[in-house]
Amino acid sequence: MKTRRPVALIFLCAAAAFGRNVMSSERKPAVAGSFYPASAKELKSLVIKLLDRAGASTFDGEPVAVMTPHAGYVYSGKTAAISWAAAAIADPETIVLIGNSHNFPLDKGSVWPDGSFATPLGETSVDKELAAKILEHSDIFRADTAPHIMEHSLEVQLPFIRMVAPQAKIVPILLGSSNSCQKAVAAGKAIAAAIKNHGRKTLIAASSDMSHFPSEAVAREADGVALEAIVRLDTTALRETEIDLLRTAKPSLECVLCASESVIAVMTAAKELGADAAKILDYSNSAEASGDISRVVGYGAVVFVKTGVRGQGIGDRQKKTKKTEFKISEKKRKFLLELARKSITEHLFGRTLTIPTTDDPELKHPSAVFVTLTTSDGHLRGCIGTTEAVAPIGEAVAQMARAAAFRDHRFGPLSSEELGNVRIEISALSPLRRVTSAAEIEPGAHGVSVVRGNRSGLFLPQVWEHFDRKEDFLGELCSQKAGLSADAWKDPSTELYVFTVEKFGE
Incomplete structure (x- = not known):
């Protein structure tokens, strides 16, 4: 000011x-x-x-x-x-x-x-x-x-x-x-x-009222x-x-x-x-x-x-993006999980991660991913991801793994003592698909993104296990993640998007 x-x-x-x-x-x-x-x-x-x-x-x-x-x-x-x-x-x-x-x-x-x-x-x-x-x-x-x-x-x-x-x-x-x-x-x-x-990943910020x-x-x-x-x-x-x-x-x-x-x-x-x-x-x-x-x-x-x-925007992307859902082989899943852990380890000890170059179409495929960390007793330790399929899946996994370990503001940065006690789970997202009403949302199968104006929030399909009713799931998504009223999902001006995930973990 x-x-x-x-x-x-x-x-x-x-x-x-x-x-x-x-x-x-x-x-x-x-x-x-x-x-x-x-x-x-x-x-x-x-x-x-x-x-x-x-x-x-x-x-x-x-x-x-x-x-x-x-x-x-x-x-x-x-x-x-x-x-x-x-x-x-x-x-x-x-x-x-x-x-x-x-x-x-x-x-x-x-x-x-x-x-x-x-x-x-x-x-x-x-x-x-x-x-x-x-x-x-x-x-x-x-x-x-x-x-x-x-x-x-x-x-x-x-x-x-x-x-x-x-x-x-x-x-x-x-x-x-x-x-x-x-x-x-x-x-x-x-x-x-x-x-x-x-040679360092650099962001610029203008501070202005x-x-x-x-x-x-x-x-x-x-x-x-x-x-x-x-x-x-x-x-x-x-x-x-x-x-x-x-x-x-x-x-x-x-x-x-x-x-x-x-x-x-x-x-x-x-x-x-x-x-x-x-x-x-x-x-x-x-x-x-x-x-x-x-x-x-x-x-x-x-x-x-x-x-x-x-x-x-999302609407334009939905019209122009072909259905690109894909399956990740067991071998590639193992590779991505190892890459996620290596990304966290290298960052923890101040080393630079080198991602192997590849011509493998599965690994070159751009993908939106979330990486979730949980403790050995099942408690959340970090979860960060993106809904945008911008980078090849290997790069996206490495980046989101570091972010979940060190940049989830709900937790402190992961320590070397905790490293061996966390389990890594990767969720690869399908393209977002807009639905006209909540009736099209399938509990347990669909992840949901809610958007109104400049506010948005997202729940992965895994979150359904904490809710018995669709109304409660959507209410929590609107209020907790998007900062909207709990019933905002009922408003016609609120946009609802669904997606599926391919989930795999250690």
Whole structure:
């Protein structure tokens, strides 16, 4: 959220912390206890609750970048959680966090070059190798820690990162509010070039709130127009949209995006890294928490993805996808289970997994998969998957196995002591098929996905064993996984999809 400080206070902060290369390797939290809880227990509980409500986003492709808000969690936590739930699908090893400096005027991007950022949930290390590659573009960036010391816009993202990608490193970058689209584009291209030469799986995040201080009606209109420009991946159109909205809107609209330069930089970097589509995952504003519709701040969640098929939604995919259900031989099942365990083991001990190349059509077949971990006494230890058949099944299994072991926010990361005590189960999903009513859903046979607006949730067929009635199954799916009312499945505006799975385990 954009903040205003007296000019004198800005100079006092600068006098206290100024010095282009502050020799502090660990950045301490500046807004714990105000933007989010300072208590580790309370913060973890809140973030888990927000992520649970976010549920599983439905979009095509591999996430390359996200846009996420940075206000206090009571205002924008719901929308931020939706962004980070989508980001988690990428299983990133490094996250480049980009925001605009709220307290320091900057002529170059400020990069925190090494060390770590502390949070109540633990420290997150800086990827100093990638930071150094970005700093090679010295005409655009400088190593400069001072602007970061009191900056909230990147800090508020860290608790989410600690829960969805606890092993990931970060590169914190602050840009100046230059009103120069060209500078922001140049920054985005430089960041993308550094990432291409880095060799680690990297996701980029733009930290920005949207319209500041108009009425709720004006905010929804202005933010809707801005979001349309963002998902078109058109940076010039976005800047022109901002200028036009500020010229024609009521005076109470102070800005359209408080980190416009960061959003443009991330849009540019995402396109350079192969993103060919974007999707709005959520929109909200401060009136939902405060009740004040006369003066609001807007919040948007957007994911930028690499698909190869631009703008294809579930309905389009259903029409264009032939039935591709397939059987996996016993030999290939054994291979995939061994691959899943090896993926977890290699990640646990800091080694890189190499997936064998193959011409086997079963293993080259793109597949949506879920990987479930259970303890020896049958308790759930992790379950993460995707409904999108994007990667070959071997790659998908390796990725989802790591995510289930280390990135399921309901549990802590799997330890080496637990490794031998977990059982791995793989569920390969058929393509989703839309049904017109719940009457078409077959208990025990069908997995179900429910979608309404930006909310979605999914239950595998295995979940039926916990329910005696279809109504209870669907009610729990809507309320627990999608964050909808328990009877939302009865509403004609709610979309219901069914699928089957081929399930096998150790």
